[in-house]
Amino acid sequence: MTTTSTWSASPAASGVRAQSGSDIARAGQSRTRIDGPLKVCGLAEYPGDVTLPGIVHAALAVSAIARGRVTSIYRDAAVAIPGVLLILTHEDVGDAIGPVGHLMEGGWANSSWRPLASPEIRYAGQIVAMVVAETSEIAAAAAAALRVGYAGQSPVASLADPRCETERLADVSPEHHDRRKGDLDAALAKAAVRIDGRYTTPIQHHNPIELPSTTCSWDGDRLTVYEPTRYLVAAQHGLASQLGIAPDRVRIISRFIGGHFGGKLALSQQTAICALAARRLGRPVRLEVSRRDQFTVANHRTETRHRIRLAATADGHLLGVGHDAATISSRFDNFAMEGTDVSTALYAADAVAAEERLGRVDRNTPGPMRAPPEVPFLFAIESAMDELAHTLNIDPIELRRRNDTLADPVTGKPFTTRPLMRCFDAAAAAFGWSDRVAQPRATLRDGWWIGHGCAAAARPVKIGAAAIRLAQDATGAVRVETAHHEIGNGLYTLLASIVSERLNVPLDRVTVALGDTALPPAGISGGSATTTSLANALAEACDALLRKPEGAREVRLDWLPAGAKPNALDELRAGHIKLITAPEDKLAWTFGAHLVEVRVHAATGEIRVPRHVGAFAAGRVLNPMAAHSQYIGGMAWGLGSALLEKTELDPRTGVYMNRDLGEYLVPTFADIVGQTVIMVPDDDPAVNPAGMKGLGEIGIIGVAAAVANAVFNATGARIRDLPIRPETAL
Ligand code: MOS
Numbered sequence: 001m002t003t004t005s006t007w008s009a010s011p012a013a014s015g016v017r018a019q020s021g022s023d024i025a026r027a028g029q030s031r032t033r034i035d036g037p038l039k040v041c042g043l044a045e046y047p048g049d050v051t052l053p054g055i056v057h058a059a060l061a062v063s064a065i066a067r068g069r070v071t072s073i074y075r076d077a078a079v080a081i082p083g084v085l086l087i088l089t090h091e092d093v094g095d096a097i098g099p100v101g102h103l104m105e106g107g108w109a110n111s112s113w114r115p116l117a118s119p120e121i122r123y124a125g126q127i128v129a130m131v132v133a134e135t136s137e138i139a140a141a142a143a144a145a146l147r148v149g150y151a152g153q154s155p156v157a158s159l160a161d162p163r164c165e166t167e168r169l170a171d172v173s174p175e176h177h178d179r180r181k182g183d184l185d186a187a188l189a190k191a192a193v194r195i196d197g198r199y200t201t202p203i204q205h206h207n208p209i210e211l212p213s214t215t216c217s218w219d220g221d222r223l224t225v226y227e228p229t230r231y232l233v234a235a236q237h238g239l240a241s242q243l244g245i246a247p248d249r250v251r252i253i254s255r256f257i258g259g260h261f262g263g264k265l266a267l268s269q270q271t272a273i274c275a276l277a278a279r280r281l282g283r284p285v286r287l288e289v290s291r292r293d294q295f296t297v298a299n300h301r302t303e304t305r306h307r308i309r310l311a312a313t314a315d316g317h318l319l320g321v322g323h324d325a326a327t328i329s330s331r332f333d334n335f336a337m338e339g340t341d342v343s344t345a346l347y348a349a350d351a352v353a354a355e356e357r358l359g360r361v362d363r364n365t366p367g368p369m370r371a372p373p374e375v376p377f378l379f380a381i382e383s384a385m386d387e388l389a390h391t392l393n394i395d396p397i398e399l400r401r402r403n404d405t406l407a408d409p410v411t412g413k414p415f416t417t418r419p420l421m422r423c424f425d426a427a428a429a430a431f432g433w434s435d436r437v438a439q440p441r442a443t444l445r446d447g448w449w450i451g452h453g454c455a456a457a458a459r460p461v462k463i464g465a466a467a468i469r470l471a472q473d474a475t476g477a478v479r480v481e482t483a484h485h486e487i488g489n490g491l492y493t494l495l496a497s498i499v500s501e502r503l504n505v506p507l508d509r510v511t512v513a514l515g516d517t518a519l520p521p522a523g524i525s526g527g528s529a530t531t532t533s534l535a536n537a538l539a540e541a542c543d544a545l546l547r548k549p550e551g552a553r554e555v556r557l558d559w560l561p562a563g564a565k566p567n568a569l570d571e572l573r574a575g576h577i578k579l580i581t582a583p584e585d586k587l588a589w590t591f592g593a594h595l596v597e598v599r600v601h602a603a604t605g606e607i608r609v610p611r612h613v614g615a616f617a618a619g620r621v622l623n624p625m626a627a628h629s630q631y632i633g634g635m636a637w638g639l640g641s642a643l644l645e646k647t648e649l650d651p652r653t654g655v656y657m658n659r660d661l662g663e664y665l666v667p668t669f670a671d672i673v674g675q676t677v678i679m680v681p682d683d684d685p686a687v688n689p690a691g692m693k694g695l696g697e698i699g700i701i702g703v704a705a706a707v708a709n710a711v712f713n714a715t716g717a718r719i720r721d722l723p724i725r726p727e728t729a730l
Pocket of ligand 1: 527
């Protein structure tokens with residue numbers, strides 16, 4: 001068997017193809033990845049791997065203070081190191097790099113802050129200099145040899161700081177409206193049972209194995225950038241605008257990405273600085289951001305704070321749901337992440353009152369991290385539901401059944417499908433939930449407290465515009481092109497499989513080219529919308545191709561989802577895509593249920609999760625093997641958010657303290673045992689023609705609440721602040 005992979009500077013020559021001897025793919029069939037052999041053989045070209053003649057290497061120096069200004073930079077010691085080629089500070093850059101807006105405010109960037117535009121410091125870890133040298137080791141040594149003087153002020157570093165003032169999200173984000181229905185106070189007054197709980201989740205950082213990197217190479221006035229980014233077209237337009245050149249002079253290449261999970265968002269802060277360095281030196285420049293620096297140069301998940309109020313009848317029917325929440329943004333960007341639209345539409349209730357607030361802190365702008373609002377917001381509501389179930393002495397699954405709803409309780413919009421209880425029932429059967437002991441702290445086995453807990457998962461379906469080129473040559477071989485990219489989600493395989501099935505050609509006759517702005521424009525890979533958008537677009541492109549006479553034929557399709565605004569294609573081309581939730585008159589959601597068993601060591605508080613059943617309904621599943629991997633990955637990360645992940649912040653300095661994988665803990669294989677994934681059928685023709693809903697994020701949602709609820713069942717300790725650590729679990 002042979003594997004074909006041909007990369008070259010010409011996009012027309014590059015692409016990924018299955019091993020020869022493959023048959024025709026069928027939807028619903030498990031398939032290994034067509035790019036798997038390239039990856040395991042080290043042939044998959046990640047952006048940081050590309051070799052270019054004459055390449056030189058950059059390293060960053062970052063700010064030790066969170067707020068103030070740079071007063072001096074002593075560079076003699078750095079300049080004296082042989083091999084140092086260039087040092088860029090605010091004294092060297094200034095307005096050579098233009099402004100760029102934040103992605104969520106009509107711009108293209110992860111953060112609108114321009115680190116080297118002035119001596120001003122707005123967060124700890126802000127880039128204060130980039131050093132370029134013949135090797136990365138020399139660059140790092142020289143960056144460390146810079147002596148930076150500061151004049152600083154005391155920062156307000158987190159939501160926990162009493163000086164952190166919050167404002168209503170509705171005043172910041174024109175798209176946000178606090179949801180209200182009925183009279184929550186009246187519902188609370190007449191309720192037989194009330195829950196009033198406060199919950200918090202910590203700052204978290206994306207830590208993909210592949211670090212952020214940027215490699216810039218000029219050819220005359222044309223710039224090629226190799227950078228792992230989940231939004232190539234935004235990076236292209238944002239960079240062109242920062243450098244004052246036409247977007248068609250900038251090409252971004254990102255054929256494989258070693259994970260992002262919401263990081264590597266759009267245009268990065270380091271990209272224009274690298275491009276400037278490459279132009280000044282007349283040589284290609286590569287920066288690989290260190291693990292330590294990526295905590296501040298890239299984005300992160302905001303900490304959150306919640307107050308949940310539930311009013312219920314004695315038989316467990318919700319009369320009212322209140323969810324007040326706060327998140328943070330930087331002082332210079334409005335990163336607005338609303339979560340109560342899901343938490344207050346999950347269950348039936350006569351009265352609903354939500355209020356979301358946004359605090360301002362002296363940190364870099366946060367960003368989306370896998371299921372950005374649902375992970376923290378469902379931790380809060382699903383913990384409170386467990387508290388209600390315990391107070392009422394009703395089984396927590398039964399409590400959810402009694403409050404299941406076919407429509408949004410506030411707007412009355414019906415769900416396209418509502419398979420939440422089918423997820424619970426499937427998971428309960430596999431788990432053996434009927435054997436659960438409802439009484440907390442009742443089961444001690446071999447020195448471990450045993451507990452069982454559950455929580456729901458839910459997330460709206462998103463979809464966006466797409467553009468595809470599909471060409472078949474006279475031999476029948478097919479080529480698919482789009483500037484979307486492979487983040488480990490199996491996109492190469494998915495697109496090839498759709499073409500193989502629709503055009504009835506063996507899988508190894510299909511070449512997929514991704515990750516290059518020279519290809520038809522693509523939107524962001526986010527919101528679990530990639531597969532949904534591209535599968536629908538590609539199906540239409542295949543049908544259009546089949547309508548052409550046989551022989552060499554080609555289709556160039558610009559695709560709009562139903563409900564998109566007519567200018568959505570212009571937005572796609574300009575790097576301003578808006579993912580939409582459609583259809584507009586209904587709620588199209590994915591659902592899931594997590595059932596977990598925890599063991600808490602009676603003497604040490606050590607927490608283990610020996611069993612975890614996740615059942616998910618997310619529309620039609622094209623490749624069960626790939627879907628299974630997505631779900632397992634989400635469930636594993638969910639355990640991390642429940643038990644391990646937390647970025648520690650020094651409140652006095654605004655410095656993140658645990659900026660490495662030795663101290664920022666994530667689950668390892670040894671932590672992940674006993675996972676079962678169940679895919680619950682969810683036939684939803686109303687959602688989109690392909691019936692797909694996207695499942696990249698649903699797997700992580702609800703896990704933290706399920707674990708916290710299981711810990712309560714094990715030990716009687718109700719943990720309302722993540723992560724759950726041994727010292728609090730007993
Ligand atoms: Mo998700 S982190 O909204 O792509």
